[in-house]
Amino acid sequence: MDTKPALRSPTITDVAEAAGVSPMTVSRVLNGRGGAGEETRRRVLEAAQALSYRPNAFAKSLKNDRSNTVGIVVPDIVNPFFPEIIRGAELVARPAGYTLLSCNVVEDPEREEEVLGMLLDKRVDGLIICSARLDDERLLRAIAPHRAVVLINRAAAKRHAGTIEVDYRAGVEAVVTQLIAQGRRRFGFAAGPAASQGGRKRREGIEAALARHGLSLVFDLPCTPDLQGGAEIAARLLPEIAQVDAMICYNDLIALGLMKPLEQAGIRVPEDIALVGCDDIPASDLVSPALTTLRIAKQDLGEMAMRMLLDRIAGRNAQQGIVIEPDPIWRATTPRLPG
Amino acid sequence: MDTKPALRSPTITDVAEAAGVSPMTVSRVLNGRGGAGEETRRRVLEAAQALSYRPNAFAKSLKNDRSNTVGIVVPDIVNPFFPEIIRGAELVARPAGYTLLSCNVVEDPEREEEVLGMLLDKRVDGLIICSARLDDERLLRAIAPHRAVVLINRAAAKRHAGTIEVDYRAGVEAVVTQLIAQGRRRFGFAAGPAASQGGRKRREGIEAALARHGLSLVFDLPCTPDLQGGAEIAARLLPEIAQVDAMICYNDLIALGLMKPLEQAGIRVPEDIALVGCDDIPASDLVSPALTTLRIAKQDLGEMAMRMLLDRIAGRNAQQGIVIEPDPIWRATTPRLPG
């Protein structure tokens, strides 16, 4: 019955011919613009159906100067922090008629720049950038030509981009303050990527809490934000492990990567050393001892960012900067809380 | 110094005017087609640079009838199995000049169908589908109009798509055989999504091994392929836990989701019940006891799939079906191997 799929996909003109009308009428019917006779309408729909007609998105975009596509750029799709954000963003984008183009930059600024250019070529209507690693100048230059931008965990002039920032500073400060109250004094920081703004805010939080007690960081080293980074920190830390009785980690992956080497070296967590992560990825509640961390509502974050982006695309720049608070989740890598 | 970014992005005509040549010459220079005077060439490049000209991908695609974009469809981007595949695919796609459009279908067949249609609208040059959940007829109908398709973990007529399949059957059979040798007799299967072809192959592997010893599955229940699914299986299993001394799980997430409820119920792993996952996600080596599993080279899988896809796009359909073998990783949720 079925005819073979044509070599060339059917165009609006093919449908028009099949229905015995003009392309314009087909366009009107298919886009629900109204102003088409009932009978005509039926014939057009039938013809489109019969040909399995799908409008060519390029032609549409070229004409309309909008792609109905938005981009989201993440440092590393394998880091469990980001897929949830992507999912949240997609959840909002799709019902609004947007396709999400998600791009991985593998923690590489060059690549980040390249990807932003590519998204420009594809004429995305807007984009979300998670934890941009580019320096201010390059970032600004790269986003300037874009129609609408939202930055996650990166400050920027409101004119150029909306921002959603996690208040790591407050979150980390609260946790460190609590640990000090429990008697910890010698803090280390596994700082994550040096270029991360979020990393600097976490450090500020630690230092603010420490300063109030006349303390300062005894260990502060950057590392890749993954299990491997944690393992490397462990190797650096172990020779001078006695210097430290609490480690604050840039994220859960680092903390998790730290745990096994510590255990193998006979260091007890949390007795000898307390461990705190950040993000609350699923694995953190699965390991033993379960990891104390700052929970971030990742999917919400993605949803918010996308809502803000859609607003900006629509020219509504109402909410320009949102700050969300992380939630301390006290688990077993820190001493039991009193009460 | 800089002029404000224009409202309208510069076109090839703008560049042509600035350089005092025709659009055609600009096109030639920018695409490295050769046949342009040295001096002309220089002027064009300069003008393009000065205007920050970026060719409009739509116009290009509309004309060329190719988008230089390929799609990859995954059931759930939050499942750690898939981001690694995506990364592998991207690693191969980008140097070849392709942009990867990754789409999440949240384990929903309707959504899968919709996404395949959307990809068609966007005129992707080809696409990879991971663990398609559509039934054969709908899947075939959905991929038929696409130019090139590769299926991961799903069989198909070679004419319609290349395939890369993990030999779960053999992998699972080997593991179960080993467990039987260690004295396990009462096997359960946390089967994952009913629509998964991979799930059926795992079951076949279990049953083949059991049959050789006159045994059969005492527990076989579908579940979502995530931690939640494991927790639900645990709830169903616990009342009749004594019936079972080994659980084979569709994937590591399910196995991991199973572990905490079992532990809380006082069931010892592996003494009372052996546990086997599949995929070898990073968390599996972090928990205690560490999870025995079948390792799949996820990134390789993604790379292979993309290479096969690029071949098919280029009209080279040499390698049409690849089977890869999973690697049993014996860890602590199964009894120690002899030797």
Next chain:
DNA sequence: TTGAAAGCGCTAACAC
């Protein structure tokens, strides 16, 4: 070595 014309598939603006 360079340019002019035509057209990819679609739709906004304006007829009829």
Next chain:
DNA sequence: GTGTTAGCGCTTTCAA
């Protein structure tokens, strides 16, 4: 209610 014209930005074809 429906059709015609023109043009989005680019490149292929052909001519100069």
